[in-house]
Amino acid sequence: MATKCDCDQYELRTAFFQSFREDEVSLFCEEKVEKAYSRGDIIIREGEGIKYFSYLRSGLVKLYKTDAAGKDQIITIACPFDFVSLLGIFSETHHTYSVSALEDSILCCIDISLMKGIAMKNGRFSMNLMERLGAVSNKIIQESLEIRKRNTHGKVAYILLKFSKGIYDSLVFDLPVSRREIAENLGMTTEGVIRTLSEFRKEKLIRINGREIEILDDAALERISSFG
Amino acid sequence: MATKCDCDQYELRTAFFQSFREDEVSLFCEEKVEKAYSRGDIIIREGEGIKYFSYLRSGLVKLYKTDAAGKDQIITIACPFDFVSLLGIFSETHHTYSVSALEDSILCCIDISLMKGIAMKNGRFSMNLMERLGAVSNKIIQESLEIRKRNTHGKVAYILLKFSKGIYDSLVFDLPVSRREIAENLGMTTEGVIRTLSEFRKEKLIRINGREIEILDDAALERISSFG
């Protein structure tokens, strides 16, 4: 499951680690491993010790928490080159959320103490990392506020537009999640999500075919998303 | 309004900047200013350019966003030694939220580029900062999830317990916020908050005298908070 790093160094340096010194790039690539997961695999379990700093190389994953009653709450859906490790990574010893694969995914993982070691010695890298981690955390906080202020119609319109514009960049796409998972992300019930999607379909805002969605009236969805 | 630094270095080094070198402590203290604000003062306006990195020395502030309709959404309430600057501080050029004083407050501010300069040169400090900023962002995300999963009774119980245990460490305290602000924090209506508080009063869970609250039945509130 784990293979040696095959990232080309160019990508590494531009996308993430512009601030690495040459010897650090080598060290990083030497130590980094890629791990492949299939759709549905659990990648990280809440409560596990933190071993790696990791980011998503390809695929799609969800970050979520499970409460005492066994109900899941999805924190966010992470796209390629998002960090799977959030900020807690340096202040916590154990994961505070679980991660699982929504699509077949490849993660790049590097030993957390090595990561800390490099950050400790290289302020520029540390800053770079802080900027990136900060942007991710910020995005999660913003999105959480955006969802909170909407009613059910606005929430569903919001997430459809997020998939269409933010993730797949297409008016037609396959939902990577079940209606239940959408509900867990939006703080709604599964039936509520299904019903709202059906209503959008009846109003000819979208076409539904199982998990395949086509946005028919983008402007109307935008209106519902920003109004509701 | 702005005065020179008078933090004693011991506090500085232990609470925040354990990792500073001696010359950095001097530089930091040389450049740092304290700013005093009165209850109600707006400290930072959403959209303003980021000039300072700052943390709360004393008092209580709220971080919030104002939407197009003029409605506020409170992101979090920050206590002394919380950072007022969240993670965006290094990835954004402008503030993405406003900050105002709930109580008379003193902020410690340091020029953002100086902060970046020190972080850039001192990896250990940078790591330390990242840990602290990470913990704050993490707390906000966690709290947002906690609030989201509760119904109105659970939400109000949750915030009462937060004030009692998390902030004032007392069963009797003065609410630092209006009912409207509680609503803005919990994603409820003002009337909903007032009504719920009245119900708690009628059920003898709390005593209300204006903004003064006394927790009478802590266990029941805990039950409502974790169940609802």
Add this chain to the structure above:
DNA sequence: AAACGGTTATGATATATATCATAAAGTGAT
């Protein structure tokens, strides 16, 4: 003291949303 604006408060009502029940369709395992 009076007038004003905001906050707290409560009731009546409307509406949004969840819950419950049921069923069809899809999915994976044997």
Add this chain to the structure above:
DNA sequence: ATCACTTTATGATATATATCATAACCGTTT
């Protein structure tokens, strides 16, 4: 192919919550 199980779907109903209306109260200004 059949079975078990989950997901999607829809209707009926219950419930939670918001909205609207009104009023008392409080602090501030005139």
